Amino acid sequence: MAVEVLTTADGRAKAALSRLHAATWQAARTEGRMPPVGRATPPARPARPDRPELLDPRDVPRRRPGSQQGRIAMLHAVAHIELNAVDLHWDIVARFADTPMPAGFYDDWVKSADEESKHFNLICDCLEEMGSHYGALPAHAGMWRAAEDTADDLMGRLAVVPMVLEARGLDVTPGMIDIFARAGETRAVEAMEVIYAEEVHHVSYGSKWFHFLCGRHDLDPKDVFHDLVRRYFHGALKPPFNEEKRAEAGLPPDFYWPLAERPTTQD
Template sequence: MTNQFTITSLRGGATDAIREADLDRKTALAQETATRWFERRLSLRSPLDAELPLRPGRPERPELVPPRMMEKRSLHTVKGRIALLHAIAHIELNAVDLALDIVARFATEPVPNSFFDGWMQVAFEEAKHFRMVRNRLRELGADYGDLPAHDGLWQAAHSTRNDLTARLAVVPLILEARGLDVTPSLQAKMIETGDLDSAAVLDVIYRDEKGHVAIGAKWFRFLCARERRDPARTFQELVRANFRGSLKAPFNDIARAEAGLTPSFYRSLTATSNA
C-alpha cells in the first residue's frame, strides 16, 4: 500500500492523512509519511500541500454523540469489554489526527526539526495502537463503528488551533496524561476477567503513551524557556483558558513524573472549570 501514496512534503502527508476517511489508508499514510520523514526523504513544506480541513476525515460510522450519552458497561461481560475497547479505539484514532495536526498546523513555527520527529513518532505509534485495538475488537466479533462515540477530543484541537504552547498543554499534558492515570486499572480489570489479550494491547499503549507525554512535556518546557515563562504557571493559565472541565484525580504521579509532568503542574487544577 505504501508505494501508492504521493506525498508532497511532511506537512502535505500529514494533511492528507488527516483528510483521509478510509481508516486503513489514514493509518498507513500516517506511518508512511513518518517513515519517509525519519529517512529525510521529505521536505518540511511544499507549495503543493493541501489545505488543512476543519475536521478530520471519518467513515460514516460511528455515530458521534455528546459524552454524557455514552453508556457505561461492566468489564465482566464481553459486551462491556467491547464497549471499552471501542472507546479506546476512538481515542487512539483521534490521537492519530491530533499528532498529525500538530505537525501540519504548526509547520511554520520556528522550532527544530526534532520537534517534528517527535510528533511523527507519536502519529506512527497512535496509528499502531488504533490498528491493534481494532484487531482485538474483530477478534471479539465486533468492529470500530459498531457503537456510538463522543466528539470531545477534536474540540480540544479546535480550541488551541492558533497557539502551539496551548496545544501542547491541552493535548499531550492533559488528554494523553489522563491515559497514564486510568490505563493501569483497566489493565488489571482485563486480567481479572481473564482477557489477557486485551490487557496486552493496553500494556503496549500505556508504555508508548508515557513517551508521548514526555515529548509533550519536553517541547512545552522548550517553548516556555524560550519565552522566559514559568512552565507550571503557564500550564495552569493555558488550561484555565482552553480546557473545558476539571482535571480528575487520582493521578498516576509516578508515571507522570517519569514523563516530565510533575505535580506542581496539575495539582492545583483539580477543581478548575470554565465550562
C-alpha cells in the same frame, strides 16, 4: 503528508497511510537528511468514516465492565481515542509549521503519530477477535474540541493535548489493564501494555516542547501551564494521578495538583 492523513476517512486506511508517511520521514532522518517542512492547510476537522455514529458524551450508552459487551464498549472507546490521537499528532505537525521549530519537534510527533496508528490497529484487532469492530458502537463526538480550541495556540495545544489529555491516559490505563487481565483477555492486555509504555513518551514530548517554548519566550512554565489549561480545558483534572508515570514524562505535581478537583471540605 500530514494533511493527507487528516483527510483520509477510513480508520484502517488512515492508520496505514500514517505508518507509511512516518516510515518515509524516519528513513530520511536515519540517512541524516531533514526533509523540508512544507506548508499545507490542515482541515478544521479530520475526515471520519460514516460509522461510528458520533454522539454527545451524555448520550453514549454506559455498559458494565463486568460483561463481555462492556469490555467491547471500553475497547471501542479506546479505538476512537487512538484514531483521534493519530489525527492530533499529524495536526500539530501541519498546523503550526509557521512557528520555526527544531527537527526533533517533527521527529517526536511523527513517531507519536506512527505509534497511535499501531495502537488503533492493535485495538481494532482485539475488537474483531471479540466479534465486533470499530464503527459497531456509537462514539464520543467531542474528541476534536481540544484541537479546535487550540488551533491558534501551539503552547495551548501542548498544554492541553499531551500534558492534560494524554497524561490522563496514564492515570486510567492500569485500571483498564486489570479489568481485561481479570477477564482473561490476553490480547487486549498485551495491546494496552504497549499503549501504556508508549504514551509516556507522548506526554514527555509535550512537556519537552512546552518547556522549550517557555524558554524561548522567557516565561515561567508552571504559571503559563496553569493559565493555558484554565483557558482551554473545560473542567478540573481528576485525581488520582499516576504520579510515577507523570514524573517519568516530565510532569511534576505542582503542574497538575493546583488544577485538580477539590475534594469536598470537611468543615
